[in-house]
Each structure stands twice: as C-alpha cells, then as structure tokens.
Amino acid sequence: MARPDPSILAGVPLFRGLDPQSLEVVALDARLVRAAAGRTFFREGEPAKVFYVVRSGRVKFTQISAEGHEIILRVIGPGEPFGGVAALAEKTTYPVTARALDPCEAHAWDGPRVTALMHRFPTVAINAARMVADRLHELQRQHHQLMTERVERRIARALLRLAEHAGRRVEGGVEIDFPLSRQDLAQMTGTTLFTVSRTLSGWEEAGLISTGRRRVMIRQPHRLVRIAEDLPT
Amino acid sequence: MSDPLSVHLTMADLLSGWPAAGSVLAQRGMACVGCAMARFETVEEAAAAYGFNADEFLDQVRRAKRSHHSRSRRSSS
Numbered sequence: 001m002a003r004p005d006p007s008i009l010a011g012v013p014l015f016r017g018l019d020p021q022s023l024e025v026v027a028l029d030a031r032l033v034r035a036a037a038g039r040t041f042f043r044e045g046e047p048a049k050v051f052y053v054v055r056s057g058r059v060k061f062t063q064i065s066a067e068g069h070e071i072i073l074r075v076i077g078p079g080e081p082f083g084g085v086a087a088l089a090e091k092t093t094y095p096v097t098a099r100a101l102d103p104c105e106a107h108a109w110d111g112p113r114v115t116a117l118m119h120r121f122p123t124v125a126i127n128a129a130r131m132v133a134d135r136l137h138e139l140q141r142q143h144h145q146l147m148t149e150r151v152e153r154r155i156a157r158a159l160l161r162l163a164e165h166a167g168r169r170v171e172g173g174v175e176i177d178f179p180l181s182r183q184d185l186a187q188m189t190g191t192t193l194f195t196v197s198r199t200l201s202g203w204e205e206a207g208l209i210s211t212g213r214r215r216v217m218i219r220q221p222h223r224l225v226r227i228a229e230d231l232p233t
Numbered sequence: 234m235s236d237p238l239s240v241h242l243t244m245a246d247l248l249s250g251w252p253a254a255g256s257v258l259a260q261r262g263m264a265c266v267g268c269a270m271a272r273f274e275t276v277e278e279a280a281a282a283y284g285f286n287a288d289e290f291l292d293q294v295r296r297a298k299r300s301h302h303s304r305s306r307r308s309s310s
Contacts, residue, residue, distance in 0.1 A: 164269035174273045221270035222282040229264050 003027045004053065004107045008079045012053055013131060014087060014114075017123045026117060026124075030107040035100035041083065044097045048086040050108050054078050057104030061096040075101060082106075087114040088128055149230075154189040155199050156228035159209070163218055172210075172219060179214040238294065240287040244279055245272035253297035257290070 006023035009015045015026055033052070035041060041052060044063060052059075059082055061073040073096060076082060082098055090111070109117075118125035159176070168177040186196045200216075203209045208220045218224055225231070238251065244265045247254050255266045263283060265271050280287035 160269040163273070167269075167273055169273050174270065218270075220282070221274055222279070225264055225268055225270060231262075231264055 002032050002055065002105070004030050004055065008053065008055070011079050012081050014051075014081065014084070014124060014127050016127055018121060022121050022123075025120070027107075029113050029117065030109055033106045033108045035104045035106070037100055037102045037104075039100050041098040041100070041106065042094045044095065045093050048083060048089065048092050048094045049111055050083055051081065051087040051111070051114055052083045052098075052106040052108050053081045055105040055107055058101040059104060059106070060099050060101045062099065063096050084131065086111045088132060090115075151189065151191050151195055152199055153228055153230060154191070155185060155196060156224050158185060158188045159216060159218060160221075160224060160228055162216075163221075167218075170217065173217045174221060175215070175217040180216055181214050238291050240277040240280070240291065241275050243272050244268070244270075244274050244276065247276055247294070251294055251298055254294045257293050257297050261285070261290075 004027045006020060006027055009023050009026055010018070015023065018026065030053075032055070033041070033050075035057075041059065042048070042050070054076060056078055058075055058077050059080075060075050061082070062070050063073055065071050083094060085092055085094060087109070114124075118128060162176045162180065163174050166177045167174045182196045182200065183193055185200075186193045189196070200209065200211055203224075204211055206223075208218070208223050210217045210219055238247075242250075248258075248266060248271060258265045261283070263279070265274075265279065274282075276291065277287050280290060
C-alpha cells in the first residue's frame, strides 16, 4: 500500500516544521484515494470531511459564479494539498469543487485524524492557526478593497445625479452649478468627509474632475460613468 | 434633404432623434443610453473619449436606421 513519501509531506504547509519521525506518523495515518479522470473528489457545498495531498496526477478546482458559469480557479499537482478546510473547521462545507483532471492518486486524512495529529504535534496546530490567520488577513484586504469600490461608486453616482439635475456645460467639462461642499457629498452618500476628500483628491489627480471652493466640475464624464456603473475600464 | 446626423449633436439628441443609435451604442459596450451625461456630451466628444471614429459610428447609425425601417415595413404589410 502506497504510504506518502515523508519528503512530500514536509512541503505541505500544515505539516511544515515536523521532524522526520513525526512525518512518519503523519504518513501512517493517511489512506490512499484513487480517482479516474473526470471524477470528483468533492463538490462545492458538500460537508468538508477529508483533507488531501496530491500524490500523482492533477486536480482542478471549479466554482459556480454568480452568473451561473463554471469557472476554473486553479489546477494543482503532486505534493500540493487540497480540501484544507476539512482540517481546519469542524462543521463546514467545501467552497469549491475538486475534480481529477487525469487519473489521480491522493493521500487523504479524515478531519478527526487531523485533529488528533494537532493534539499530538503542536506544530501542526500552530501551522493551522497561521494558515487561518493568513487567510483572514487576505479576506480583510479584499473586503476593504470591495468596500472602497462601493463607496467610490456611490460618490460617482451622486456627482452624476447632481450634474444631471444642475449641470452646466462649460469649457473643459460639466460644472455642477450650485455650491457643493465635501461634507454635503459625504451626507448624500452616507460616508465620511475623510473618504469623500480622499476619493475626490484621487479623481482630481487622475484628471476626472476638478474642484474648487464648494465647486465641482466633471472633466471626464465617461470615466466617472464607468466607475458609477461598475463597467470594465 | 441634408442629413441632420452630425458629430456635433449631443448624445441625448442623437438617442431621441435616432433610437436605432441605442442598439449601436450597446453593441459597442457604451453606456450612453440613459446616462446622465448624454445631454452634455457630443458624438464627437464621446468618440474621442471611447477612442472610435465618429463618422464611422454615424454611418453605422444610418445603416441601423435603414434596417430598422425595412423591418417595420415588412411587419406592417
């Protein structure tokens, strides 16, 4: 029966830093799963129960997008782990579908086995905590970016609405023909003065608008519309 | 009769006078239909902003208008 090669396991983030004897123990706990090309290891939304490391072949990850298309996220090969969520959380589901791209072999550990390994080898538990922390950090970064984009869209929409209502064609752009402070814009868009100032300054630097005292002129209407409508640039 | 289609029309006037222009704009991935800025921007300015040839675009609008007309004649006969 094909036990995992400890040198392969040493490269798996969850088992990083374990000494050779400990890696032997980890290897003894694994079972081997074979999958014909095209067979799924698990589907998006199924309970996450097993953690895998590819022994041979390639595994493809897919997800169904908001528009209903299947999108390929990543393809991995020998030595790379997948289904890690099963090792980290007790009751959760797989976020992606994993399918064998060619005939595959993978080492597999059931969730409780991984928990037992964490009890026995604190290094494994520390590695798991670091993986979760890294993932959280990445999500916070993405969340911040998303929120920033949403606020920018709201501010762009507010400026366009104001221009529609009270815009005046002037040399070099469309001027909003009434006094408008950054505080007014912050109130209109439910954000802070700081965010409005930072956003407007960014747009001014990029040449989209120009601002004066309680005055805003849209210099590049098309680019502002692209931001407001979330269109590709 | 002189052709009133001109690069100096605003996008809003183009869209109200030549509704077929809406589908031409949509095909080109432009968000002018219903846009708050359409009444401020001329065809020429939009062409410059989106990087296309304004005269070619107007030709396309003329062709779209003709095919639109021939379709409506067929359906009314």
